Amino acid sequence: MNTPPLLEVRNLQVHFRVFGGYLKVLDGVNLVVRAGEKVGLVGESGCGKTTTMKAILRILPEPPAQIVGGHVLFRGKDVLKMRPQELRRLRGRGISMVFQDPTAALNPVFTIGQQLGDVIRYSHSDGRVDAGQIRLKALQALKEVALADPERLLDSYPIQLSGGMRQRVCIAMALATQPELLIADEPGTSLDVTIQDQILRLLHNLVVERNTSVILITHTLGVVREVTDRVYVMYAGTIVESAPTKVLFANPMFPYTRGLMQSVPRLSGGGVAEGIPGRIPNYLNPPTGCRFHPRCPHVMEVCRHEKPPVFTVGEEHYVACYLYAS
Numbered sequence: 076m077n078t079p080p081l082l083e084v085r086n087l088q089v090h091f092r093v094f095g096g097y098l099k100v101l102d103g104v105n106l107v108v109r110a111g112e113k114v115g116l117v118g119e120s121g122c123g124k125t126t127t128m129k130a131i132l133r134i135l136p137e138p139p140a141q142i143v144g145g146h147v148l149f150r151g152k153d154v155l156k157m158r159p160q161e162l163r164r165l166r167g168r169g170i171s172m173v174f175q176d177p178t179a180a181l182n183p184v185f186t187i188g189q190q191l192g193d194v195i196r197y198s199h200s201d202g203r204v205d206a207g208q209i210r211l212k213a214l215q216a217l218k219e220v221a222l223a224d225p226e227r228l229l230d231s232y233p234i235q236l237s238g239g240m241r242q243r244v245c246i247a248m249a250l251a252t253q254p255e256l257l258i259a260d261e262p263g264t265s266l267d268v269t270i271q272d273q274i275l276r277l278l279h280n281l282v283v284e285r286n287t288s289v290i291l292i293t294h295t296l297g298v299v300r301e302v303t304d305r306v307y308v309m310y311a312g313t314i315v316e317s318a319p320t321k322v323l324f325a326n327p328m329f330p331y332t333r334g335l336m337q338s339v340p341r342l343s344g345g346g347v348a349e350g351i352p353g354r355i356p357n358y359l360n361p362p363t364g365c366r367f368h369p370r371c372p373h374v375m376e377v378c379r380h381e382k383p384p385v386f387t388v389g390e391e392h393y394v395a396c397y398l399y400a401s
């Protein structure tokens with residue numbers, strides 16, 4: 076029997092209840108991460124990247140969020156059906172997440188040592204770890220992210236640290252439990268570019284050393300190109316293309332991906348490339364058929380009515396676009 080991939084997201088659909096109706100944000104997301112694989116997830120602001128990751132970890136606020144369909148399989152077990160005890164194990168040693176804003180991720184009223192200690196204790200749900208061991212593990216975790224004077228840091232509060240140091244602490248917290256999968260959601264984006272670059276390199280070295288699987292979300296395509304094995308491209312709540320990283324950069328096929336590849340390295344909320352005018356659709360009443368059709372230079376009649384299926388265009392290269400119907 077084939078072993079299941081580490082993570083498999085199948086046809087995930089998430090809505091948000093808001094005044095006036097439902098935002099139909101995730102429209103059937105599919106993605107796979109294998110053991111040890113480094114996967115990139117790219118797409119413009121608001122396309123649903125963070126929503127997908129929070130649904131995987133079951134940390135979406137429900138309500139307003141509603142997971143209306145699909146499966147999230149971690150080692151073949153459906154996260155969406157897990158009991159609290161199983162979810163605790165999943166978040167302890169299965170999946171960790173590093174968020175974009177390190178300030179929001181740390182609690183201002185507890186010391187770094189207390190917060191790191193909690194994470195380490197949480198991951199030993201069997202209780203077989205004493206205070207001395209926790210302190211040693213916490214010191215080790217801070218050393219690994221190249222933070223100087225870890226003894227002093229353990230007794231410091233987040234406000235006493237710079238943004239870059241806080242982001243390193245968040246990475247230390249995420250890796251201290253030795254997760255099998257690390258989700259890095261735009262780590263360091265709130266910091267200046269040089270520090271962000273250092274953080275991404277540090278993160279990359281740590282996950283390569285430990286053979287941790289990774290989903291990296293970043294707007295910096297140069298980083299995706301450098302550190303990932305495969306890339307998923309998301310548009311308005313669907314995966315529109317996926318391919319091995321080299322293939323995707325050499326031969327992007329979905330019209331949106333082509334625009335993305337021509338765009339400036341940093342994307343921001345105001346639309347992607349000069350080549351693709353327009354904005355992400357309104358999720359209250361999203362376009363029927365291919366959600367990209369109002370912006371697509373190649374739109375055909377069928378695109379307006381029917382959601383395109385996924386076509387295989389090469390080895391591990393998949394595109395959800397009628398242009399590639401065989």
Ligand SMILES: Nc1ncnc2c1ncn2[C@@H]1O[C@H](COP(=O)(O)OP(=O)(O)OP(=O)(O)O)[C@@H](O)[C@H]1O
Nearest residue numbers: 091098100119120121122123124125126127139358
């Ligand atoms: N708590 C919420 N309540 C209502 N709508 C939400 C909520 N969280 C997300 N959304 C909706 O989901 C959409 C996708 O948001 P999400 O944060 O997943 O995007 P993203 O791809 O991570 O964007 P960014 O690159 O800016 O981080 C948003 O445009 C918003 O409409």
Ligand code: SF4
Nearest residue numbers: 365368371378396397
């Ligand atoms: S399916 Fe149609 S509208 Fe969508 S990207 Fe392809 S050609 Fe454009």
Ligand SMILES: [Mg+2]
Nearest residue numbers: 124125126260
């Ligand atoms: Mg996000």
